[in-house]
Amino acid sequence: MGSLLEVRDLRTYFFTGGGVVRAVDGVSYDVREGETVALVGESGCGKTVSALSVLRLVAAPAGRIVAGEIVFKGRNLLALDEEGMRRIRGQEIAMVFQEPMTSLNPVLSIGRQLTEPLEIHLGLSPAEARSRAGELLALVGISDPARRLAQYPHQFSGGMRQRIMVAMALSCNPSLILADEPTTALDVTIQAQILELMKDLSRRLGVAMLIITHNLGVVARYADRVNVMYAGKIIERGTAREIYANPRHPYTLGLLRSVPRLDEPRKSKLDPIEGQPPDLVRLPEGCAFAPRCRYAIARCASEVPPLLPAGEGHDSACWVADQLGSEVRV
């Protein structure tokens, strides 16, 4: 299957009083038709900004895409004018945000919020839009759509609101959905419901998804391919199975080791990554992870390692990636 979205060497910086924050610093990834790709990392690693940049929703004037290309269905989105971009947003690329309470308008009924994009993007009449909105609610598992359409966001629970967000995202038949921490604000049992719903719908409707998350478990269950980010860069990427079975970057390895797992015997002590993530204004000269890395060598402090092949469909940005593979299996 062909590439639907291709991001090449994207650089999104924030120009602040304290200096230039290099939130996304040379990131390349792609999403093929119908597949689910994950951007994983901890707060401040640049995963959300990488996705927002695709829709050109980075907060100006501080935030600016300073370099790179974002090619969607063969067109470079960075070259489009505002009007062209408006047709992409919501119609071809939709977004599901983390916090369903703040991303829905509290003073408009659910029906109004669902029909608006249908009328604007698809040119449906108010009556057509209303009946389509009812179908969308049914699609995401909300019963009694006629009554529900007249209600306001505060009358829905968190899980229901996130279902509405999914319905809104699907409303104009997009080919790509960007989901930014879609279940982080939800309880585990509701999280499972929403993720199952999204996976099922994306398969049935053939929509590709870019999931942005910090939760390694969510990635394992739902993603086909994974990009791990640290300090504004992708430091490892590959198929989900490859990354989890054979991590080839010390950061990925550290993340996997630091979380307690329900399917494994309880460890007497957890194995954290020591130290803190770096300040994005004052990044170290070499590999940004080197100060926290237990495998670091002299070269790591001076040269930034590029993403290099580390296996079948698997790349790692680490000078000692080769040595890691064998050590992991101990």
Added chain:
Amino acid sequence: MTALAAAPLKSAEPSPTGEVILEVRNLVKHFTVGGAGLFGRNVGLIRAVDGVSFSIQKGETLGLVGESGCGKTTTGRCILQLERPTAGEIIFEGQDLTKLSSAQLRPIRRKIQVIFQDPYSSLNPRMTVGQIIAEPLAVHGIVPDRSARQARVHDLLSRVGILTSLAARYPHELSGGERQRVGVARSLAMEPSLIICDEPVSALDVSIQAQIINLLEELQAEFHLTYLFVAHDLSVVRHISDRVAVMYLGKIVEITDRRALYEEPLHPYTKALLSAVPIPDPAVEAAREHVVLKGEVPSSMNPPSGCVFHPRCPIAIEECRGGVPELREVRPGHRAACIRV
């Protein structure tokens, strides 16, 4: 560190001693909503905690898990006497806290400390790290002398892994992990015997979570602390707890030791919760059977009749709508509130 240093170091032996430090009996906390004023007509009752009983032994960690609104945080706040319970007893070191006046509670407050979820909002932004830790030492008269207090603050900071040079900094200058360490140091300053940890790592990044959990475990062994660990993350709770209680809509539905809860869960809600936790390994995930619960947690203003879990329960029968199931001992030391197990 006077009294702290005097505490016996028992890190080598298993932590619980058999001596009960805290016993909670039939704890009930109801909140009224509405009442007087503009919206006065709709008086409702939120049954946040509805008849909860458990005990904690000295030196052990009891995990309290459940989803938002299940009453786990309110239970912790009742123990801290930040909320006065509607009914029930909270017996701490032999004294029923619910019977004590504010003045009588004061010396006891020192011994029950809390670590909050959000290190961003639980530290005063206008005080330096040093002042935050020194204040309770002065207020409770633990270290009245100013220079001794300074030394004590430095001791505490280094014990929780913070450079003493950070004592002059303000909370906003610290990272989330460092702030949570300051929160831990502040609790530790009171030389408590019981610490209520309310979601202490859920606001932190994964790589930092493990650092804080390891710190809490080291401190427990060193100072012989008892923890009530309130959290929603079942993997973290399994790691840190000796025993675990699962709450749903204001009630404990299952309570037992860690191994039994995770290896032989009895209650259908516990089973569903465990199944909902994604495991960071695609190969394991693909082979796993997922029980996805239908529906959502009902409102605690209008809980279902009979067993509160029956509308979502995969094995519910007609009888479940009738009586409230008793939390009964199904196996030795393993209690569950379900008539079907």
